Amino acid sequence: MEAGATLFAERGFDGATTNDIAELADVSQRTLFRHFPTKESLLYGDMDELRLELRAGLAARPEGEPVLTSVRAAMLSLADNFNRNRDRRLLQGRLAAAHPSVSAYSRATVQAQWEREIIAAAAEQLGVDPMVDPRPEIIAGATMSAIRIATRQWTASSGAADYLHLIVSALDAIGTLGDLRVSAA
């Protein structure tokens, strides 16, 4: 992962070959692919702990709380993590913005995992089956959109913006969707 981050930062995603990365990490290419299923996964290898943080945050919410409040509170742990791992998260954001294959990977694996966590938590709080009732998944979809907006803005500011604030204001917009009319700014 370290070798990957180094070379990706140096030469861009396409400029760094999996052979180069393996060599820099002092392993064979075969060994590299035994630990990471794809080249993209080298960039997101540390996201499992974030997923577990998220799950813990969701599980810690009180029983009777409104669903959006729970989700919102749990999402704030993301801000904390992003501040603790600035460089890596910025690299991920930059590469995802520049390379469709990277952003596709991020969405299909990392973000999809978060989404599933939110769906499961929302479904449980609402006491419904997420395969039948569409609301848990819609909540998760809206939430992930908010996360993406905040992250994009944060990445665009090179990490200078207040990620916590960006996330909060994006998430707060979700609850207002029912009332939106023209010029309801």
Add this chain to the structure above:
Amino acid sequence: MEAGATLFAERGFDGATTNDIAELADVSQRTLFRHFPTKESLLYGDMDELRLELRAGLAARPEGEPVLTSVRAAMLSLADNFNRNRDRRLLQGRLAAAHPSVSAYSRATVQAQWEREIIAAAAEQLGVDPMVDPRPEIIAGATMSAIRIATRQWTASSGAADYLHLIVSALDAIGTLGDLRVSAA
């Protein structure tokens, strides 16, 4: 595209090689890749017209209408299209459900395009800049989640379910998000 659909249906996505497809279509592999940037794009080559249908539907809504109503009305053209192209849409749904690379492609290109159309339309109706105000993108994210749910259910039913009905009920859940509490079933 036709050769691709045939072989994908016969042997699955991985079982059909781009060489096979080119041969069946009576062109060289090189020519195939001049018309389709990736193997996955063979499966989604006809989605541009759907995007334009969607855009037209969004543009046709009256000025003062609530945003969710506009989006909802425009999305109904999807149901029409899915009913007109049952076989192809079912094949796409089945392959996307089975192959992560296919579903990643669909999300990163097809669905991302739809999302951008929705964002643009919502931003215009609200009179805001979508790079600053998060609401257009959140509306789009929630809407696309609803579409995915409906499509997944429709695919799972092998096209037997009423897609129009599935879409309508999923979309109707969006407006209710502000009020969700435990057991608010």
Add this chain to the structure above:
DNA sequence: CCAGGTTATGTCAGCGACTGACATAAGTCA
């Protein structure tokens, strides 16, 4: 301490998606 099994790694050869370079055929238009 050692024999037998498990696990991590390396090597090699190969598949398949995709691309650049170059040649050729087909259509287009002055």
Add this chain to the structure above:
DNA sequence: TGACTTATGTCAGTCGCTGACATAACCTGG
């Protein structure tokens, strides 16, 4: 008709990724 553009084929190559097999490192029970 001849120059010019455009679609196609061929060929060789890169790169992500995988299966097969061998070897070395590491247990673990006797």
